[in-house]
Amino acid sequence: xxxxxKAAKQKTIDNTREFEATMVGNDPEVIADEAxxxxxxxxxxxxxxxxxxxxRPRPSKRLFHFIADLQRLIPKLHFYPRQKxxxxxxxxxxxxxxxxxxxxxxxxxxHCNGMTISHVGSSSGTxxxxxxxxxxxxxxSQTIPNHGASTAHIPELNLHGFGxxxxxxVGRLLGSLFPHDAEFVxxxxxxxxxxxxxxxxxxxxYVFEEKKKHMIKKKxxxxxxxxxxxxxxxxxxxxxxxxxxxxxxxQSGSFDTQFGEYEWIxxxxxxxxxxxxxxx
Numbered sequence: 001x002x003x004x005x006k007a008a009k010q011k012t013i014d015n016t017r018e019f020e021a022t023m024v025g026n027d028p029e030v031i032a033d034e035a036x037x038x039x040x041x042x043x044x045x046x047x048x049x050x051x052x053x054x055x056r057p058r059p060s061k062r063l064f065h066f067i068a069d070l071q072r073l074i075p076k077l078h079f080y081p082r083q084k085x086x087x088x089x090x091x092x093x094x095x096x097x098x099x100x101x102x103x104x105x106x107x108x109x110x111h112c113n114g115m116t117i118s119h120v121g122s123s124s125g126t127x128x129x130x131x132x133x134x135x136x137x138x139x140x141s142q143t144i145p146n147h148g149a150s151t152a153h154i155p156e157l158n159l160h161g162f163g164x165x166x167x168x169x170v171g172r173l174l175g176s177l178f179p180h181d182a183e184f185v186x187x188x189x190x191x192x193x194x195x196x197x198x199x200x201x202x203x204x205x206y207v208f209e210e211k212k213k214h215m216i217k218k219k220x221x222x223x224x225x226x227x228x229x230x231x232x233x234x235x236x237x238x239x240x241x242x243x244x245x246x247x248x249x250x251q252s253g254s255f256d257t258q259f260g261e262y263e264w265i266x267x268x269x270x271x272x273x274x275x276x277x278x279x280x
Contacts, residue, residue, distance in 0.1 A: 024168055034172065038119060038126035042100075042176040049177055051077045052094045053103040057084070060110040065140045067105070069241035072141070072150040073190055073203050074177050077103075087116065091254045095120040095127070101177055105135075112138050115245065117173060118255050128253035129263060131173055133199075133245040141240025148205050148237040153186020154179050155203070161194035166264055167280035170247055174199075188239065197278050199245040204236040247280065 024030045034040065041047040051074055055063055059082070071077045078099075085093070087104055094102045099120060106114035118130040141147050157178050162171035174192050187206040192199055211231040249265040264279075 024165055039172040039176040043180055045180045048179055049100045050098060051101045051103060051177055052080055052099045053077055054080050054082045054090060056106045057082050060107060062110050063105060063107055063112055066112055066138055066241060069141050075154050075179055087255045091118050091120050129250050130255045131250040132248045134248055135243055135245060137244045139242040144238055144240045148239045150239045151186050153183040153188055155188035155190045156182040158189055158191040162280055164280055170280060194280050197280050201243050203239040205239055207235050207237045209233045
């Protein structure tokens with residue numbers, strides 16, 4: 001019992017994080033704001049998301065493997081070659097063709113290292129925000145041992161660990177990429193798990209396996225018939241891709257490096273004053 005109490009009281013970076021005044025909890029004001037924000041129509045299944053994904057100029061072959069995996073993860077994700085258009089022009093193009101979001105992938109030395117996500121509004125009426133994430137630890141499905149093959153079913157969405165006001169905003173931006181009428185028959189789930197401001201992205205399928213039937217022995221004087229017990233075991237099968245996001249900045253409105261208004265920007269020297277301070 002003493003050992004259990006010690007284990008329960010063990011301090012970790014997560015449970016000793018610095019107090020963050022913008023932690024949401026069940027704040028009715030925040031709940032009311034989110035019920036009418038620019039993402040509410042996606043979460044209420046009033047507007048189906050339609051996402052355009054493109055790359056930096058001259059993408060590598062490896063990046064196309066990642067894009068193919070993203071198309072299996074995010075329903076209604078359409079790839080368009082970058083050509084010579086600026087990101088601002090791409091956002092305008094997408095908004096005029098009923099796309100709701102634009103994703104732009106950047107890379108360094110043939111490794112994806114950045115993802116810009118811009119909400120271009122479309123029928124939802126509101127443009128923005130735009131967020132840039134650092135991308136790391138990309139593992140495509142073809143390199144995941146014993147990976148499953150995804151189906152066209154809309155996955156269940158699992159957003160976990162977004163506790164602050166900023167975290168809620170980022171979580172809702174990521175969540176708005178997906179339709180919210182999951183087809184549970186497909187048993188697929190897309191997970192965005194925030195831990196210490198790192199967002200771990202995973203794609204799984206629930207697998208239910210029945211164990212072999214076995215007979216339960218009875219006492220010699222027991223005249224009841226033998227009973228048969230079946231056990232069903234649930235496990236997760238990874239489908240891919242697997243990658244990690246780290247928020248660098250978020251802007252109001254569409255992408256604009258010159259005149260865009262930043263809602264939040266990560267400034268290491270000012271913000272990362274301790275290992276126990278987190279923003280999402």
